[in-house]
Amino acid sequence: MQYKKTRTLYIFSIFLLFTQFAMAQTYSAQPLSRQDSGQVRIFEENYNLYSSRGDLRNASDFLNQIARIYWNHNHFETSADYYQRSLKLNEQLGNENGIAGINSNLGMIYSDLGEFQRSVDHLSKSVAARRVAKNTPLGKESLFNSLLNLSASLKQLGKYNEAIRYLEEALGLAQEINNLEKISIFYLQLAEANEAAGNEAESKNYLDKYMTFYKQMQDEYVSESRVAVENEMLRSEQISLENRLKELEIQKKTVELKEKDEQVKETESKADSLASNLSKSQLAQKIMEQEAQNEKIARQRNFIIFGAILTIVIIIAFLFYYAFRQKKKSNVKLSEKNTQILLQQEEIIQHRDKLNINNKELNRKNHQIMESIRYANLIQTAMLQHAVTLSDYIPDSFILFKPRDIVSGDFYWYTNKNDKLIVAAMDCTGHGVPGAFMSMIGANILNQIVINEGITEPNEILQELHNGVNTALNQELTGNNDGMDASLFVIDRANNELSFSGAKNPLILIKNNELSQLKGNKISVGGSQARSQSKFSKQTLNLDEELRIYSFSDGYQDQFGGEKDRKFMIKRFKNLLLEIHKKPMTEQQDILDRTIEEWKKIGNTEQTDDILVIGMHIN
DSSP states (O other), X not given: OHHXXXXXXXXXXXXXXXXXXXXHHTOSOOOOOHHHHXXXXXXXXXXXXXXXXXXXXXXXXXXXXXXXXXXXXXXXXXXXXXXXXXXXXXXXXXXXXXXXXHHHXXXXXXXXXXXXXXXXHHHHHHHHHHHHTTTSTTHHHHHHHHHHHHHHXXXXXXXXXXXXXXXXHHHHHHHHTTOHHHHHHHHHHHHHHHHHHTOHHHHHHHHHHHHHHHHHHHHHHHHHHHHHHHHHHHHHHHHHHHHHHHHHHHHHHHHHHHHHHHHHHHHHHHHHHHHTTXXXXXXXXXXXXXXXXXXHHHHHHHHHXXXXXXXXXXXXXXXXXXXXXXXXXXXXXXXXXXXXXXXXXXXXXXXXXXXXXXXXXXXXXXXXXXXXXXXXXXXXHHHHOOSSOHHXXXXXXXXXXXXXXXXXXXXXXXXXXXXXXXXXXXXXXXXHHHHHHHHHHHHHHHIIIIIITOOOOHHHHHHHHHHHHHHHTTHHHHOOOOEEEXXXXXXXXXXXXXXXXXXXXXXXXXXXXXXXXXXXXXXXXXXXXOGGGXXXXXXXXXXXXXXXXXXXXXXXXXXXXXXXXXXXOHHHHHHHHHHXXXXXXXXXXXXXXXXXXXXXXXXXXXXXXXXXXXXXXEO
């Protein structure tokens, strides 16, 4: 038995290799048709149009369309190039679903090209993303496909144990939803992978399970087909017999009418003949004798017809009895199959219980992680809180602070030093826990620069902050490029001046109902670039008139939403500030908060990034 099963697996493996070889013969590039070439040209034009507008989502969609056309014609390298370009755009957008899909496509393309390590790299990213989204309507189906493709590429690299691990994960999902067809497929794949890895016992175990499932499905299909055929035959036979009975009844009536007609004619003929030769009494006697003879013939005919009908009824009864017996046998077999299924169901339930235990452990660990993050939030909140609020320095002011996650990569910082108010809006690399670490590093370095060392010029503060981040993260040796964008300004009360320096982020000013902007330098704070390359400039203006000042990170303007699910954009943000700038700052804060929440609600979009806006009114 073991020899036969191993031989079956061997034949299946040869079939897979032959299929791959046959497919490889069709992988030669095919020229694009005139229609496809025209489509590529149109999609390129649309891509350039949306890219120039900064609409990365639509731009990436047209790159995907072009890549799909080249893929369909086996131009794999060209298709991969377009998908790589689309992948970069989706990474900028943070579109996790798009990133997962493109990585899956790239994994299959590189597999077709025989570049299996690159295939594994992309498919691993696809699997990681689709594990997160597996509870969506199409999530499990997408995860099944990614796991199968990843295991196939790993087997090509000879990494059988890793391939087995992903196939077992796929099997667990199939068992979770009780999909017998997919369970059967994964058993066969696992048998083949374990045999290639030299795990003969595991291979035999999975092959036995596959053979059981396959035979079970085949038997059920054959049994159902046989019962259906038998029922159809019985039905056909019943209809045939019913028609035969009707024909016999018609024949019977026809014969009766014909016989009566002949009897009448014969009687009339005999009566005419006897009338001339016999007396009336003799004629009467002859007629009585003829009637007795006719009754005897009628009784014999009725007996024959009754016997024929009885025979047909017996045949029909036998056929129905035979059908009943056959159906009973089928029911017994189905009952046995159901018993086997129930036993297998018990095994599945045991696997499910193990999964539940694992899920509980994961939930416990997730709870611990969330508790740690919440505690990190308490630490970050304490770091951002000051003994003196910003409104104590500038009464008509606000800080709109909306972290995307529990902790934030954006942070605000302010202090009063030497009769100068220094205010900073900082946007660190990343968000969540990594961003929060960077914000703590930045806040501590700012405290050291301004409070301890007494530096109050904005360009010098940013320069020292840049050097401090370089040193804290040892960036010149590690090549680490993490850092932060900044908008930092100083209000000098003694000289009635405002000075500003920025790292990529600007400062918006509104004076006499006109909006202007002070642009920052096109470099970030931190990163592995040489210190001599990062020189921050300072811009100064007199505070001789009423002025509104707005400092912010890029989270507000980059938020997706609205009817077309696009970014809010800096232009719309500036128009909103100009529209509401004469209102009290606390009211402006409420309007900004309500506007961005409504923007997200209309687009049914989650918050994209941390949001920070600082506003103040200098009178």
